[in-house]
Amino acid sequence: MLSRLFAPKATVSAHCDLPCGVYDPAQARIEAESVKAVQEKYQANEDADFRARALVIKEQRAEMAKHHVSVLWSDYFKAPHFEKYPQLHQLVNDTLKALSAAKASNDPATGQKALDLIKEIDEIFWATKQA
Numbered sequence: 021m022l023s024r025l026f027a028p029k030a031t032v033s034a035h036c037d038l039p040c041g042v043y044d045p046a047q048a049r050i051e052a053e054s055v056k057a058v059q060e061k062y063q064a065n066e067d068a069d070f071r072a073r074a075l076v077i078k079e080q081r082a083e084m085a086k087h088h089v090s091v092l093w094s095d096y097f098k099a100p101h102f103e104k105y106p107q108l109h110q111l112v113n114d115t116l117k118a119l120s121a122a123k124a125s126n127d128p129a130t131g132q133k134a135l136d137l138i139k140e141i142d143e144i145f146w147a148t149k150q151a
């Protein structure tokens with residue numbers, strides 16, 4: 021009897037615990053911009069303490085950017101997107117690898133490469149939002 025009383029009245033499905041529908045590659049871009057900016061500041065500063073803090077911040081921001089790209093790939097993009105943009109799987113993979121490279125490097129060129137790839141994801145994302 022109690023199980024019927026507390027049984028759900030409707031069945032729903034969602035991609036996550038809270039179906040917010042709020043996705044935006046800008047989150048990944050902002051974190052990747054921080055990575056590149058920290059890499060530039062690292063290069064411009066010889067202070068060992070500053071550089072140590074910069075490394076920690078850069079690595080955290082790169083991980084956050086990877087997280088945001090991964091969420092887009094796993095939660096936002098669906099089969100019809102991958103059919104229309106067959107390069108999307110490889111693009112996401114390349115972006116995640118570029119962010120890993122930026123995380124491991126102090127060369128701002130690696131941060132820029134990640135930003136360039138995120139821009140491509142952004143273009144596809146907004147094209148799918150228009151559809």
